[in-house]
Amino acid sequence: MTQNSLLNLMLQTAPPAFAVQPERVFLQQGPLDLVASGSFVYFPQDALLSLAQVSPVHDAVNVAVVGQHACVGPAELWGAQMQAEVMVAGHACRLDWSQVKQDDRVYGLWLWHTTVVTHGLIEQMAQTAFCVRHHHATQRLASWLLIALAQHGGPSLHLHLDAVPLSIRQPAHSWAAVLDTLQNQQAIEVHGADFRVLDAGRLAGAACRCHTMVTHSAGQRQLRPL
Numbered sequence: 164m165t166q167n168s169l170l171n172l173m174l175q176t177a178p179p180a181f182a183v184q185p186e187r188v189f190l191q192q193g194p195l196d197l198v199a200s201g202s203f204v205y206f207p208q209d210a211l212l213s214l215a216q217v218s219p220v221h222d223a224v225n226v227a228v229v230g231q232h233a234c235v236g237p238a239e240l241w242g243a244q245m246q247a248e249v250m251v252a253g254h255a256c257r258l259d260w261s262q263v264k265q266d267d268r269v270y271g272l273w274l275w276h277t278t279v280v281t282h283g284l285i286e287q288m289a290q291t292a293f294c295v296r297h298h299h300a301t302q303r304l305a306s307w308l309l310i311a312l313a314q315h316g317g318p319s320l321h322l323h324l325d326a327v328p329l330s331i332r333q334p335a336h337s338w339a340a341v342l343d344t345l346q347n348q349q350a351i352e353v354h355g356a357d358f359r360v361l362d363a364g365r366l367a368g369a370a371c372r373c374h375t376m377v378t379h380s381a382g383q384r385q386l387r388p389l
Contacts (some may be wrong), residue, residue, distance in 0.1 A: 165256050166208035166316075168232045169280055173273050183263055185256035192323070195247040197238065202261040204236035204277070210253030211315045214284060215225065217244040225288040226328040228307075229232045230314025233280050236260065240281045250326040251315065287377050294373040300341045307331050307369035310377055316334055320360040324353075342364060345369060 165171055170185060190210045205212075207230050214235060216225040228250075229235055235247050237260045242310065264270050287310065294303045312320055324342075332338050342358070345351045348366035351358050360366065367374075 165206065166254075167234075167256060169234055169276065170206040170256055170258075173269075173276050176272050177269050181269060183258065183266065185258050186285055187254055188257050189254050190249045190252060190344075192249050192252040194232040195235070195249055197235070197245060197247055200236075202237070202259055204234050204258045205247075205259050206232060206234045206256040206258070207314075208254045208256065209251075209315075210249060210255050211251035211311065213248045213250055213326070215246045215248075215328070216288070217246045224384040225259075226330065227287040228311045228314045229284065230311070231316040232275060232314055233284060237277060240278055248326070250311075250322060251320070256269050270304065283378060290373050290376050291328075291330070295333070295373060298371045298373065300337050301332075301333070301369055302340055302371040303378070304331055305345060305366045306372075306374040308351070309363060309366055309374040312363055313341060313358060313374075313377070314368075318363065322358060322360075324356050324358060350368055 165174070165185065174185075185206065187208075188205075189204070190207075190212075195205070195212065210230075212229040212235060214227045214229050227233075229247075238245075263273055291303075291307065291310075294306060298306070307327070308320070311322070312318075342351070342353050345354055345366070348365050348369060350360070350362050350369060352361050
């Protein structure tokens with residue numbers, strides 16, 4: 164087992180003699196250069212990433228959290244340029260997708276699984292964009308943190324304040340008050356430039372319903388129109 168539910172699901176369908184094996188790598192906090200990564204697809208284990216569409220016109224409000232139930236890549240499934248950021252340093256399994264494409268026994272099915280997950284990430288982006296436009300700053304931060312918790316796969320989460328997407332932190336003049344509100348409710352604990360999620364239940368009490376609209380389990384996700 165790899166700690167990534169999507170990769171586990173995919174490996175269960177591979178024949179015993181399948182030659183392509185995932186490589187476990189450590190991802191440092193900061194940008195992940197998808198161009199330099201070439202054909203690699205990353206399946207986070209204890210690392211947590213954000214994935215955003217790059218637009219020359221608008222700020223990156225289309226942001227998804229990628230953790231134990233998703234992957235970054237393959238690039239062929241994204242019509243727009245994507246930007247990945249490692250929010251929580253940790254391990255991921257890396258697959259050379261160019262080698263997967265050479266094996267007709269698994270490529271079609273694995274492409275299906277990654278397409279379903281990519282569709283789910285697009286839905287997550289759309290839900291986050293809706294949340295940013297329609298909900299109070301405290302609600303959307305709490306909801307986004309619950310999405311991050313679900314992808315990270317644990318009861319707690321440590322993040323740098325700058326790791327929170329800029330769209331979630333707007334308007335800038337109320338950001339400190341939002342943090343104070345959640346800290347006073349004992350949902351998070353702020354230490355300088357970092358903070359820790361203390362209680363998912365208290366976060367849920369402060370959140371809107373947007374986090375409940377996001378499906379994380381790879382086995383439960385189905386393709387459906389947006």
